[in-house]
Structures are given as C-alpha cells and as structure tokens.
Amino acid sequence: MNLVELHNITYSYPRTAQPALRDLSLAIPQGQFCTVVGVNGAGKSTLCYLLAGFVPHFYHGELTGTAQVAGHDVAQTPLAEMAADVGLVFANPFNQITGARFSVREEVAFGLENMGIPRAEMLARTEEMLALTGLSDLAERSPYALSGGQQQRLAIASVLVMRPRLLVLDEPTSQLDPAGTQEIFALLAKLVRRGETAVVLVSHELEWIGQHADRVVVLDDGRILADGPPRAILASEMLPIPGTRYTQAARRARAEGLAPAQGELPVTLREAVAFFRQA
Amino acid sequence: MSSFTLYQPRDSGLHRLHPLTKLTLTLCGVATAVVLPGFWPNYLLFALFLLPLAAWGQIVCPLLRAVWPIWWPFVLSLFLVQGLFWPGGTPIVTLGPLSFKQEGVLFATAMAGRILVLIGSFLLLSLATRPDALMNALTARGLSHKLAYIILAAIQIVPRFQAKAETITAAQQSRGLETQGNLLRRARALLPLLGPLILSSLMDVEERAIALEARGFGRRTLRTSLILLSEQPWEKGVRALLLLATAVLILARTVLALR
Numbered sequence: 443m444n445l446v447e448l449h450n451i452t453y454s455y456p457r458t459a460q461p462a463l464r465d466l467s468l469a470i471p472q473g474q475f476c477t478v479v480g481v482n483g484a485g486k487s488t489l490c491y492l493l494a495g496f497v498p499h500f501y502h503g504e505l506t507g508t509a510q511v512a513g514h515d516v517a518q519t520p521l522a523e524m525a526a527d528v529g530l531v532f533a534n535p536f537n538q539i540t541g542a543r544f545s546v547r548e549e550v551a552f553g554l555e556n557m558g559i560p561r562a563e564m565l566a567r568t569e570e571m572l573a574l575t576g577l578s579d580l581a582e583r584s585p586y587a588l589s590g591g592q593q594q595r596l597a598i599a600s601v602l603v604m605r606p607r608l609l610v611l612d613e614p615t616s617q618l619d620p621a622g623t624q625e626i627f628a629l630l631a632k633l634v635r636r637g638e639t640a641v642v643l644v645s646h647e648l649e650w651i652g653q654h655a656d657r658v659v660v661l662d663d664g665r666i667l668a669d670g671p672p673r674a675i676l677a678s679e680m681l682p683i684p685g686t687r688y689t690q691a692a693r694r695a696r697a698e699g700l701a702p703a704q705g706e707l708p709v710t711l712r713e714a715v716a717f718f719r720q721a
Numbered sequence: 722m723s724s725f726t727l728y729q730p731r732d733s734g735l736h737r738l739h740p741l742t743k744l745t746l747t748l749c750g751v752a753t754a755v756v757l758p759g760f761w762p763n764y765l766l767f768a769l770f771l772l773p774l775a776a777w778g779q780i781v782c783p784l785l786r787a788v789w790p791i792w793w794p795f796v797l798s799l800f801l802v803q804g805l806f807w808p809g810g811t812p813i814v815t816l817g818p819l820s821f822k823q824e825g826v827l828f829a830t831a832m833a834g835r836i837l838v839l840i841g842s843f844l845l846l847s848l849a850t851r852p853d854a855l856m857n858a859l860t861a862r863g864l865s866h867k868l869a870y871i872i873l874a875a876i877q878i879v880p881r882f883q884a885k886a887e888t889i890t891a892a893q894q895s896r897g898l899e900t901q902g903n904l905l906r907r908a909r910a911l912l913p914l915l916g917p918l919i920l921s922s923l924m925d926v927e928e929r930a931i932a933l934e935a936r937g938f939g940r941r942t943l944r945t946s947l948i949l950l951s952e953q954p955w956e957k958g959v960r961a962l963l964l965l966a967t968a969v970l971i972l973a974r975t976v977l978a979l980r
Contacts, residue, residue, distance in 0.1 A: 496931055522939040530935040536881075537928035540936065541874035544726075544853055551947040556937035558945050565947070586877065601935060 444510075445608055445640050446470035446493065451507035453488060453497055462488040464664040465507075470642065472607075475634045477651045477672075478644045479683055480661035486644045489661065490532075490612040492516065493642060495524035512607045526557060529601030529639075532612040535593035538600070539585045546588070546596055547572065547581040553604045567603050575599040575629055591622025595629055602639070609633070610642045623647070630654070648686045652676050652709040677707040688714035695721060726876050727787060727847040735778030735849045739952040740858040743850050745960045746774070749967040750842030754835045756974040760827055763834030771841045778849045787844045788837070796833045803829040852876055857948050866944060870933075882922065889917050 448468040454461040462485050470476050478486050491497040495514075498505045499521045509516035512527035532538065543549040550571055554564040572578045575595045580588060585596060594614055602609065611630075615623040627650050634641060634654060645651060651658060651672055658675040660668040662682055668675055675681065677689050684690060688708045695701040701721035708714040730736070735743070750771065757763055775784040807825030814821045846855075856869040893913050894900055900910040933939075 494935060496934070500931060500934065520939070521934045522937055522941070525935055525937040525940070530931070532928070532931070534928055537925050538932040540870075540933060540938075541877045541929070542853070542870045543873075544851070544877075548853070548947055553936035555944050555946055556940050556942075558940075558942045561945055561947065561949070564945065568947070584877075586881070597932075604937065 444469040445472045445474075445512055446642075447508075447510040448492075449508045451492065451505070451509060453492065453503060453505045455488075455501055455503045458503075460664075462664055463492070466664065466666055467507075468659065468666065468669075470608075470640060473637050473640050475641045475643070475654065475656045476659060477655040477657065478642065478659045478661060479646065479648065479651070479675075480667075481682060483663075484661040485664040486661055487532075487612050488664075490530065490610045490642065490644060493608065493610050494528045494530040495519060495521050496530070499524075525553075526604060527607050529604060529606035529609045530612070531594070531597050531601055531610070531614050533614065533616045535590050535597055535617065538597040539593065544584060545582050546577055546585055549585045549596060550577075550599050550603050553600060557604065567605075571599045571603040574602070574632070576625075589622060590618045591625040594618060594622065594626055598626070598629060602633075606639060608640045608642065612644045613646070614643075615645065615647065648676055648683070649688070649711070652686050652688075653711075673706070673709050676709045686710075688717075692717050726852050727783075727844065728851055729780050729783050729848045731779045731849075733778045733780075733849075735774060735780075737951065737953075738849075739950060739956050740850050740855040741862070742952075742956045742960055743846050744855065744858075745963050747842040747846040749963045750845075751839055752967050753970060754838035754842070756971050757835070758974070760831035760834060763831070763838045766838050767834070767841055771838065771845055775845060775848075778845075780845075780848045783848055784841065784844055787848065788840050791840050791844075792833075792837055795836045796829075799829040799832050799836075800826065803832070851948075854948055854950060857946055858950055860944070861946075861950075870938075885921065886914070886918055889914055889921075893917075 446469060448466060451463050451466045452461050453463040466485075466489070468489075478489060480486050488497060491501065492505075492509060493511055493516075495511075495516050497503065498517060505517060511524070514524060514527065516524070540549060540552050543552055547568055551564050551568045554567060559567070569578070572581050575598060577592065577595060577599060580592065585593065588596060598609075598611075598614070615626050618626065627647065630641070630643065631654055633639065643651075643655070653672075655672050658668075658670065658672050659666055660675060660681055660683060668678065668681055676683075676685050678685075679693075685693070685707075686709055688711060692701060692707045692714065695718070696703060696707075701717065706713075708717040750766070753766060754763055757766065771784075772781060775781045803825035804821045805819055805825070807822035807828070810822030810824040812820035813823050813826065853873055856864070856873055860866050860869050890900060893910075898910055898913055899906055900914070901907070
C-alpha cells in the first residue's frame with residue numbers, strides 16, 4: 443500500500459471563494475523522494491498542510507475527497523496523532539523553535555518528551571539526530587544563537603527525531619542565505635540516500651531537484667499539471683516553470699543555432715556538459 | 722540578547738538543590754517578610770539568611786546588583802511619602818512648610834526592609850535556578866504543561882519581540898515617520914508602530930502553533946523529560962521544616978495581633 447493516497451481532494455480555506463486544491467489525486471509509495479514545484483498560490487503549502495493534517499484540523503475549511511497518509515484517514519485523525527508519523531518543516535526557521543527550551547539538545551528532544559519516550563532512549567535518539575544533522579558541536583548552545591541554516595537543520599532534526607514515516611518540507615531554504623541553503627540540501631541528499639523516510643519537498647531549487655529527486659509534481663491553481671521523473675518534467679516546454687539553468691542555456695543555444703535542434707535537453711550539470719560538448 | 726532569564730550558572734550546592742526546595746525557600750522568605758514586625762528583623766533576615774545562601778551559591782555580587790535597581794526607587798518614594806506626610810508625628814528636620822516625621826521614617830525603614838527581603842528572595846531563586854528546571858519540577862507536580870510553556874517561551878521570546886519592534890521602528894522612520902519629539906508627536910507615531918508589530922506577531926503565533934503541534938505538543942499521553950532533576954534525600958525534610966517554621970510564625974503573629 444502507498445504511504446500517501448489522495449483521491450479527488452478539493453479543499454477551500456474558510457471564507458474564501460476559490461478552492462486552494464481542486465480534485466487532486468496523488469499516490470506516493472514508501473521511501474520515495476517526491477518534489478513539488480509551481481508558482482506562488484498554486485497550492486503547494488496547502489498540499490503540505492494536508493499531508494500533515496493541518497488541513498483540515500488547524501485551518502478548518504471545507505475538505506472533500508479522501509486522504510490516507512501513513513495509514514491514517516487525515517480527516518478523522520487528530521493532529522497529535524498525525525505528528526508521530528508525519529514531520530512538517532516550513533520556511534521560517536525562527537518560528538519553528540519552540541522557545542521553551544534553552545539548548546539545541548533539549549530543543550531536539552522536545553517532541554520525544556511530548557511523546558513520552560523514556561529518557562535513555564530519548565538521549566540516544568537525540569544524539570543520533572544531532573550527529574546526522576551536524577549539530578553535535580552546537581548541542582549546548584541556545585537555539586537562538588544559531589545561524590539560519592543551522593536553525594533550519596535544527597528544525598529538521600527536531601521532527602526527524604520523532605521517526606516520521608513521511609517528512610514534509612515546505613520551501614525549507616526560501617529564507618536562508620546561499621550557505622544555509624547549501625547546508626540544508628546537503629542534509630536532504632544524505633536523508634534521501636538513507637531512504638528510511640519518504641520525503642515531500644516543495645522548493646524552487648530546480649537544479650538540485652533535477653539531480654536528486656525521484657519525481658516532480660507540478661501544481662498549478664490547485665491542480666496537478668504534470669507529474670513524472672525530473673528529466674521529463676524539467677526539460678518540458680509546456681509547463682509554467684522555467685526549467686533548470688542548464689535547460690534554459692541549452693534551449694537558448696538551440697534557438698541561436700549553436701546546438702542540434704533534435705535530442706533531449708539537459709537537466710543536470712553533467713548532462714549540460716555532455717550536451718555542449720556535442721554541440 | 723539571548724534570553725530574559727537572570728539565571729547565573731555556577732557549580733554550587735545552592736544550584737544543585739531541587740528547584741522545589743529553592744521555591745519553598747523563596748515563598749517562606751516572602752511570607753516571613755510580610756509577617757515579621759518592627760523595622761530591623763527583615764534586615765537581619767536579609768543579612769543572616771539570604772546573603773549566606775547567596776554566598777553558598779557564589780552569587781552575592783549578582784544578587785546585590787540585581788536587588789539594588791529595583792529596591793532604591795521603593796526606598797526613595799517610601800521615605801519621601803511616609804516621612805513628609807505622616808499625620809501628626811514628631812518632626813526631625815523642618816524645611817519651610819515641609820517637615821520629616823520620626824514615625825514616618827521608622828515606618829518607611831520597616832517597609833523598605835520588607836521589600837528588600839521580598840525582592841531578594843525572588844531574585845535569589847531566579848539567579849540560582851534554571852527556569853526550565855523549575856517549570857519541569859512544577860509540571861511534575863501537576864502544573865499544566867501549556868502554562869509552563871507560556872512562562873518559558875515568554876522568557877526567550879520577549880527579547881525577540883523587542884528586536885522586532887526596533888526593526889519596525891527603523892522601517893517606519895525610514896519612510897518619514899517621526900518617532901521623536903514632543904509627547905503628541907510620539908503618541909501619533911505609536912499607531913503605525915503598533916499595527917505592524919501586533920499583526921506580524923499574530924502571524925508568528927500561527928506558525929509557532931503549527932510547529933508545536935508538529936512536535937506532538939497536543940498529545941495527551943504521559944510526558945517525559947530530558948532534564949534530570951536531582952534531589953538530595955534530606956531536601957524533603959528541609960522543605961517540610963521550612964513550611965512548618967513559616968506556618969508557626971504566621972500563627973504566632975496572628976495570635977499576637979488578635980490579643
């Protein structure tokens with residue numbers, strides 16, 4: 443059975459005329475690394491909130507269709523129960539810090555405390571997660587004394603430590619500087635290689651997605667416009683997304699007659715090198 | 722600008738006491754300060770009880786530095802108001818129509834001592850106890866974890882709130898809002914500062930609520946804790962003794978007052 447099964451989901455936030463998601467169906471198998479792209483207002487964040495149960499339990503509004511995530515019927519499962527199986531990370535690193543813990547280590551352990559995990563196991567899992575996210579040396583620091591990238595790694599560690607079956611990241615690098623962005627993507631690449639958790643990532647970093655994702659879903663106006671492997675989607679001419687830098691450069695070269703008019707456009711850096719060598 | 726806490730980390734016996742023991746000390750100190758009569762016992766209490774405890778915790782200087790700026794405005798206003806406006810009484814110094822009365826000065830001295838012990842007790846607790854350890858001890862005794870969260874988050878979030886207010890002030894000033902000058906001008910500048918501050922803080926609250934829920938904050942299961950609170954075997958006895966002594970003192974004062 444798939445980890446995520448969405449069937450004909452239509453959802454409207456309270457007091458809005460237009461639905462944010464329209465007749466959306468999506469299945470994600472265990473362990474898949476699925477990315478979601480689309481313009482602002484396409485419904486990407488709403489999809490994330492639905493996967494984690496905040497739609498409809500936090501935002502209320504009107505939901506039709508069926509949503510099964512990690513074995514839970516989303517509409518019937520309280521948020522507190524969803525939290526154990528679905529981890530959510532969003533853009534603002536600062537607002538994801540609880541504020542009630544005084545060190546990075548305690549911040550990571552916060553979720554486990556709420557779950558009632560015995561202290562010995564909590565310590566072991568916390569240390570493991572600090573090591574995985576590269577925060578071991580900062581464990582005694584105040585969460586507020588970290589850089590944006592470090593805070594975002596802390597946010598990821600804090601939900602991963604709860605061992606969710608699905609990790610949802612809603613534009614986790616959009617408020618970070620280039621160095622912080624790189625830290626997060628390096629960590630995500632490591633997580634994806636481990637393959638223990640299915641990941642849904644919303645991001646505009648198409649070059650990185652082209653290299654690492656199993657799948658790209660394009661959302662537009664609350665609908666799925668396209669869905670497929672990165673190479674098919676990111677090199678496509680039909681979509682409202684620009685494609686990677688490499689695709690754009692190749693397209694330009696082709697338009698100016700510098701490259702052959704036939705053949706696949708490159709999506710990753712390696713493919714681009716091969717493409718231009720050929721041309 | 723890390724947090725609002727007064728806590729001073731030290732490796733001392735006082736710091737190692739269970740938070741509840743320190744809280745009991747504080748509350749008993751406060752109750753004693755309120756019921757002790759006369760103008761000198763509170764100063765003795767401060768000198769012979771609070772200061773030695775602070776010395777044990779290696780925080781005498783931080784304690785005095787923290788007490789002073791809170792205490793002196795009380796002292797000043799007490800002496801002025803009670804000294805000058807005590808009805809009748811024996812004048813000590815007379816300056817034109819104003820005269821300092823002996824009874825007022827005595828009363829002000831007694832009150833200042835009382836306030837000294839009140840402030841000192843609370844500051845001693847705050848300086849020697851990690852706020853999260855205290856909240857942990859209290860939630861273990863039945864305090865709501867939501868209330869504990871609010872108290873702890875306030876300690877760390879207030880400084881961020883101030884930083885945000887400064888950013889908004891700078892942003893509005895750069896658009897020509899005048900925030901300095903006479904009272905009227907400052908009052909008029911308040912609205913364009915408060916509006917964005919309140920709205921953006923409300924938006925932060927929504928995100929923080931989501932982050933908390935995503936970490937299982939709403940679960941009704943039994944919680945565990947990473948912080949280990951240690952307790953010496955004799956601490957329960959000390960707490961009981963302190964409570965008993967304070968109760969006896971309050972009872973004695975009540976009986977004396979009734980006679």
